[in-house]
Amino acid sequence: MRIVIIDDSGARATVLEEGLRDAGYEDIHVVPPRGAFVARLERMAPDVVLMDLGNPSRDTLEEMLVVSRALAKPIAMFVDQSDDNMIGAAIDAGVSAYVVDGLRKERVKPILDLAIRRFSAFARMQAELDEARTQLADRKTIDRAKAILMSSRGLSEPDAYALLRTTAMNQGKKLVDVAAALITASDLLGGTS
Amino acid sequence: MTPIRIAFLALTDAAVLIAAREKGFAEAQGIALDLVRDTSWATLRDRLVYGQVQAAHMLAPLAVAVTLGLSQQPCALSAPYKLNVNGNQLVMAPDFAAALERDAAVRLNDPLATAHDFANAIGLHHRKPVIGVVHRFSSHALILRYWLASAGIDPDRDVVLRVLPPSLMVEAMRAGEIDGFTAGEPWGSAAVEVGLAEAVAAGERLWQRGVEKVLTFRTDWMEQHPDLVDGLLRAMAGAAAWCDDPVNRVELAGLLAQPAYVDQPAELIERALAGRIVVRQGEAPVDLPDFILFARDATPFPWRSQALWIYSQLVRWGMVEPSAQAQARAADVFRPDIYRRALADSDAPMPGASMKVEGALLSPLAIGAPKGSITLGPDRFFDGRAFDPDRIEEYVAGFPPRR
Numbered sequence: 360m361r362i363v364i365i366d367d368s369g370a371r372a373t374v375l376e377e378g379l380r381d382a383g384y385e386d387i388h389v390v391p392p393r394g395a396f397v398a399r400l401e402r403m404a405p406d407v408v409l410m411d412l413g414n415p416s417r418d419t420l421e422e423m424l425v426v427s428r429a430l431a432k433p434i435a436m437f438v439d440q441s442d443d444n445m446i447g448a449a450i451d452a453g454v455s456a457y458v459v460d461g462l463r464k465e466r467v468k469p470i471l472d473l474a475i476r477r478f479s480a481f482a483r484m485q486a487e488l489d490e491a492r493t494q495l496a497d498r499k500t501i502d503r504a505k506a507i508l509m510s511s512r513g514l515s516e517p518d519a520y521a522l523l524r525t526t527a528m529n530q531g532k533k534l535v536d537v538a539a540a541l542i543t544a545s546d547l548l549g550g551t552s
Numbered sequence: 553m554t555p556i557r558i559a560f561l562a563l564t565d566a567a568v569l570i571a572a573r574e575k576g577f578a579e580a581q582g583i584a585l586d587l588v589r590d591t592s593w594a595t596l597r598d599r600l601v602y603g604q605v606q607a608a609h610m611l612a613p614l615a616v617a618v619t620l621g622l623s624q625q626p627c628a629l630s631a632p633y634k635l636n637v638n639g640n641q642l643v644m645a646p647d648f649a650a651a652l653e654r655d656a657a658v659r660l661n662d663p664l665a666t667a668h669d670f671a672n673a674i675g676l677h678h679r680k681p682v683i684g685v686v687h688r689f690s691s692h693a694l695i696l697r698y699w700l701a702s703a704g705i706d707p708d709r710d711v712v713l714r715v716l717p718p719s720l721m722v723e724a725m726r727a728g729e730i731d732g733f734t735a736g737e738p739w740g741s742a743a744v745e746v747g748l749a750e751a752v753a754a755g756e757r758l759w760q761r762g763v764e765k766v767l768t769f770r771t772d773w774m775e776q777h778p779d780l781v782d783g784l785l786r787a788m789a790g791a792a793a794w795c796d797d798p799v800n801r802v803e804l805a806g807l808l809a810q811p812a813y814v815d816q817p818a819e820l821i822e823r824a825l826a827g828r829i830v831v832r833q834g835e836a837p838v839d840l841p842d843f844i845l846f847a848r849d850a851t852p853f854p855w856r857s858q859a860l861w862i863y864s865q866l867v868r869w870g871m872v873e874p875s876a877q878a879q880a881r882a883a884d885v886f887r888p889d890i891y892r893r894a895l896a897d898s899d900a901p902m903p904g905a906s907m908k909v910e911g912a913l914l915s916p917l918a919i920g921a922p923k924g925s926i927t928l929g930p931d932r933f934f935d936g937r938a939f940d941p942d943r944i945e946e947y948v949a950g951f952p953p954r955r
Contacts, residue, residue, distance in 0.1 A: 394729070415717050417594035421624070422688055422715035450602045455594075 361386040362470065363405040365396070365414065371481045375409065378477045382469065392416035397423040407467065408457040409474050412450065424457065445471060452478040497535040504538035507545045553584040554780055558767075559596045560587055560609035562719045562814045564737040564821055565636040565765045567804060568846055569609055572791035574807050580790070581783035589812065592717045593687045594624075600770065601627045606777075607784070609635060610768040613862045616882050617689035620872055628881075630774050631766035631859075632890035633785050634852045635792075638762050639844035640692050640755035641740035641829065642699075644681070644732030645725065649750040651676050656751070656831035657838045663757050663934040667703035670752070674710055677731070682712040684721050684733030692734040694865040695758050702935050706954065707869075725749060736764070737824040737844065738816045745820060747833040754829055756842050759911070761849070761931035763858040766886075774890065785894035792847035801825050842929065849916070849929035850901035854886035857907040857941040864939065868948050879944065901926040910939040 362384055366372035372389045379387050388403060390396050392410075397419060400408070410417065445468065449456065452475040458467050501523065508519035527537040556578075560566040569587060572578045578585040588605055590596045593614060600608040601618065602625075615631050617623045644652075651673035652666060653659040659666050674681060685693040697707040707713060716724055718735040725733065725748040732749060733739070743749035755762050767788060774781050794800055805822035808814045814821060823830065824844060828837035845851045863882035866872040888906040895902065904921050911933040918925045933939075939947055 412598060413590065413592075413595050415591040415720055418592045418687055418715045418717055421594055425688065446602060450598060450604060455598065 360384065360407065360466065360470075361388070361403065361405045362407045362409065363387075363400060363403055364389045365392050365400075365408060365410040365416065365420070367391055367393075367414075371411070371478070374481050375474060375477045378473050379470070382473055384470070392419075401427055406459050406462055407470055409470075410455055410457075411478075412453040412455045414455070417455065420457070442468075445475075448475050452476075453482065454478050500535055500542065501538045504541045507541060511545075553579070553582055554783075555584045555586055556607065556780065556784060557586045557588055557605040558607045558609065559590055559599045559605040561590055561593070561596060561717070562816075563609075563739075563765075564808060564814060564824060565639045565844065566609050566813065567795045567808060567825075568635045568788055568792045569767075570807055570813050571795050571804060572787045575791065575794055577787040577790040577794070578784070581787045583780070583783055583787060585787075587813075591719060593690075597623065598625075600629070600768065601625050603770070603773075606769065606773060608768050609765050611687055611690045612763045612766045612858070613689040613691055613694060613866070614687060615766055615768045616859060616862050616866070616885050617871075619881055619885050620866075620878055622866075622872060623689060628771040629768050629885060630771040630887045630890070631768045631854055631885055632774070632781070632887040632894070633767040633788050634763065634854055635765040635767055635788070635846070637764055637845050637851050638754075638756040638760075638842060639764055639824070640695075640734055640736050640762075641751050642683075642696060642732065642734040642753040643740045643743050643749035644683075644752045645748065646750055646832075648673055648677055648681060648731050649752060652750075652752060656835060659831065660751065660754050660757055660829065660838055660840070663699060663753055664702060666753060667699050667705070670700070671703040671705050671710075674705065680710065680712050681731040682714050682729070684716045684724055684730040684735070685713050686718050686735050687715060688871070689866075691762055691764050691862075692736070692755070694862065694869075695755060695762060696734050697869060698865065699753060699758055699934065701951065704952075722746070722748065738814060738821045741820050741824055741830065742816055744830050744833055751829055751831040754840055754843060756840055756844075758934045759931070760842065760933075761845075761851075761910075761929055763862065766854065774887075778893075781890065782894035785891065786898060789847075789852065789895055789898055789900045792852055796845065796847035796851075798826075845929075850903060850926055852891070853901065853903055854888050854891055855903075855906065855908060855910075856883045856886045856888060857910050857939070859883050859886040860907075860941040860944060861910050861939050864944050864948055867944070868951060874945075874948075883941075903928075907941050909941070911936075912938045 364372050364375055376387050390399055454474045456471055504523060505519040508514050523537055527534045558569055560569055573585040573587055596608050599605045615629045618627055619629050652669045700707045714730055718739050721733040721735050721739050722743045724730045725743055744751055795804055801822060805818040805825055808821050809818035827841045827843040829840055830837045860883050863879055867874045872878055902921050911931055913931045915930050917928050919928055
């Protein structure tokens, strides 16, 4: 069974490919959706194509599935439309899978299940990473604002923080937004922070 | 507040949805509108078909195609409201366009002559030109095929049609992957602005009232939620009138320009909203006042004859096997009955009929309607043919046979 993963993000493709190899699939190819990827795909004649539901290249791929003479068999997005649960899970996880006609459901289901799990895990990881990055950036901004208050108003660090927090609460804003505004204002006024 | 999620693509013709959310028209109907942006039509289609969103800003031919089972999972879709008419343009790289009429206004205003110039330009080009189209089942692709064929160009043999999402067209031009493209605004103007392309044809000059994006629901969901659907349509009607009012143009362009929506410069977006089409970088624009419409001349009314015109083109290009059943299902995608139910108590234009001969009006026409009279705009096709929805077979047979 030849599986092609179309993906821009090296990390997600790797996560998925590893999972498939662990499950005993060997004929796996990762193709980035760039340039003449459709021609490459045509030559590969895959049984299953996996890609991110939101991948912008899906329109191009689907057009190829319609007009290609090389692919004798039609390819549907899901092999068995009666399995609503699995399709729902795939859509929620952001998986789209194109499967050649005639491939038995039992043979495709484990691949899809695995893709769904790996996509979900990857999305979770990504979200956690984004959150960590945001937190770090926020903390840096708040630290800078505190430093400005400490040097310009002679406040202690806890007092500077308390002033920022009270201001944010009074204005119904996020602490980090108040801190950012303070930094901007200080920069405009020629402050050294 | 009832939440409704609607998927859209980054295009100027998502304006009515965006205004409905940003200018409070949805909120006034008790609807919390959540707009989900996608890049490709396949993703938008799947979100709608598999229920991640309740409605979508959809290419009218795609709604017909999904209903007929031509685009992945078959699913009955319904379009009770048109979000706009017109708004597309075909642009080509300057080296290709060099063989076309130089005078910008003449080039746009005489599409039949330009099609013949285009045929010559193909001969002069070093290879088959590659033209980006947004989807096989798009108004752009259907009218492009129609226009090319009018000059004896076989769209499946003499050119290469490459499918790409609209927002990726400019990059594909820059990378030399395509020689031109047809897409909704602002993407044509964006390519012209940076000198990558010249305008070659404007949708409005090919079909003066060309069916374009429709507000689309899954039919079962629409039927289960009549009150919500009616409220949403009333919000759309309010937003559409706001979008069409020239007084609001600058503000609308500013809304669309936001990163979460179209994410392109407001001036560029405003230009097409005002019907000013720049053919070549740095040149004075050509005025096309009907370049894109949202409300006036009963724009939102889903004429069943327009769904049938789409069907006729699918038949013409061999994309669907003609049958009485397919024809009836195609016509049923457009739902004037829902439009009438939702907007009965509003001042929205309300034609008495649901079908008309398309392409028969050479100038604006006042027609009788249940509540006073309404005006229909000219709806001529560039070649002067008229589409009678009662004589589809004859209409399709009237085009020169494909070689």
